[in-house]
Amino acid sequence: MPEGPETRRMADKIGSALINKKIDSINYFHPNLKGLNRTKIIIIEVTSRGKAVVIRFDNGMSIITHNQLYGRWTTNYLKTKIKHNRKLRIEFCVDNKAIRLWSATDIKYLKTMDENNHHYIKNLGPDVLDETTTYDVIFKRLIDKKFKNRNLAGLLLNQNFIAGLGNYLRSEILFYSKIMYDKKPKDLNLDEKNSLSKNIKDISIRSYKQKGKTLFENDLMLKYLDSSVKRRRFMVFARKNLRCFICNSKIKKEYISSRRIYYCTVCQR
Numbered sequence: 001m002p003e004g005p006e007t008r009r010m011a012d013k014i015g016s017a018l019i020n021k022k023i024d025s026i027n028y029f030h031p032n033l034k035g036l037n038r039t040k041i042i043i044i045e046v047t048s049r050g051k052a053v054v055i056r057f058d059n060g061m062s063i064i065t066h067n068q069l070y071g072r073w074t075t076n077y078l079k080t081k082i083k084h085n086r087k088l089r090i091e092f093c094v095d096n097k098a099i100r101l102w103s104a105t106d107i108k109y110l111k112t113m114d115e116n117n118h119h120y121i122k123n124l125g126p127d128v129l130d131e132t133t134t135y136d137v138i139f140k141r142l143i144d145k146k147f148k149n150r151n152l153a154g155l156l157l158n159q160n161f162i163a164g165l166g167n168y169l170r171s172e173i174l175f176y177s178k179i180m181y182d183k184k185p186k187d188l189n190l191d192e193k194n195s196l197s198k199n200i201k202d203i204s205i206r207s208y209k210q211k212g213k214t215l216f217e218n219d220l221m222l223k224y225l226d227s228s229v230k231r232r233r234f235m236v237f238a239r240k241n242l243r244c245f246i247c248n249s250k251i252k253k254e255y256i257s258s259r260r261i262y263y264c265t266v267c268q269r
């Protein structure tokens with residue numbers, strides 16, 4: 001499933017195709033979009049909240065879509081033949097292109113001012129990519145009594161703690177913070193809590209900017225350690241039995257509540 005950074009990049013792409021453009025046609029194939037005005041409507045903003053895409057119109061209305069595992073946005077030229085059998089949900093045609101949403105079922109059309117009451121959005125914590133979500137905001141949530149007794153493996157996937165984190169970010173954040181997944185915020189010393197707060201923010205932003213890659217692109221040391229570009233996306237995620245870039249021991253993999261997690265037993269404590 002796409003995590004916050006992937007969803008935000010998807011929203012950026014939809015936005016750059018649609019914002020303030022004259023939309024030639026809007027088609028929808030989902031009962032929740034019945035009230036959608038199909039003429040003379042302008043899209044003024046496209047953003048993400050956690051893993052949902054939010055499209056805002058100039059008439060005070062918004063569409064919120066949550067892709068879960070199967071939904072997918074695409075951009076194609078109108079003349080491009082579509083070769084898959086996914087169900088079409090929304091189609092915006094503009095400048096000879098079609099921006100389409102396929103397969104998603106969680107689609108809502110509602111007043112922009114009511115976005116925070118949306119069934120998914122109302123349960124979200126601060127969005128990790130939002131500039132108001134500072135290190136300090138994250139630190140305060142770590143020590144909040146609601147979260148401090150929970151183990152980090154679960155907490156880092158809990159969208160009510162910080163929205164937008166997911167599976168690969170969880171493994172990477174814990175590795176960079178040198179903390180094992182079974183620790184709880186209350187077990188951490190001040191330095192560890194600071195490091196974790198900073199990494200939650202920085203690694204998510206880095207992944208957003210670097211298209212899903214959490215490594216520093218300019219890390220010259222890593223360039224010499226491993227020649228495969230694919231393997232150099234992450235420090236630990238999807239690297240089972242490969243050597244840790246830092247200490248050379250083997251990366252471990254486990255399933256926790258059926259989600260895979262990767263870690264280094266030497267670098268993380």
Ligand SMILES: [Zn+2]
Pocket residue numbers: 244245246247248249264265266267268
């Ligand atoms: Zn290591």
